[in-house]
Amino acid sequence: MNLLRPDQRVAAAEALGKAFFDDPLRQLLAPDPARRAGAGRWFFQTGVDHGLRWGRVWTAGDVAAVSVWPPPGTRFSPLRSLRVGMGTFS
Numbered sequence: 001m002n003l004l005r006p007d008q009r010v011a012a013a014e015a016l017g018k019a020f021f022d023d024p025l026r027q028l029l030a031p032d033p034a035r036r037a038g039a040g041r042w043f044f045q046t047g048v049d050h051g052l053r054w055g056r057v058w059t060a061g062d063v064a065a066v067s068v069w070p071p072p073g074t075r076f077s078p079l080r081s082l083r084v085g086m087g088t089f090s
Contacts, residue, residue, distance in 0.1 A: 004057035004066070009048050011063040016044035 004012055017040035020026060030036035051057040051068035058067045 001058045004059045008063050012048045012066045013045035015066050017041050
């Protein structure tokens, strides 16, 4: 595993969106597959951006696997989430 490079952030969000596309909660929130795909890209992009800014994002070299981790003792706060775009989805 390697730390994700900033130029890999979009590919990481895409990989996470595909991995969780059929998640039951995502299906409930966005039953339309096209809407679910767009919402997934946005949601996971903000998560990756959060991890790049305040934590660590690990990946396989080809971004086939992605893991976002906060450092010990930190939290994903609502204010930080807003700072990376979590409140912008419409």
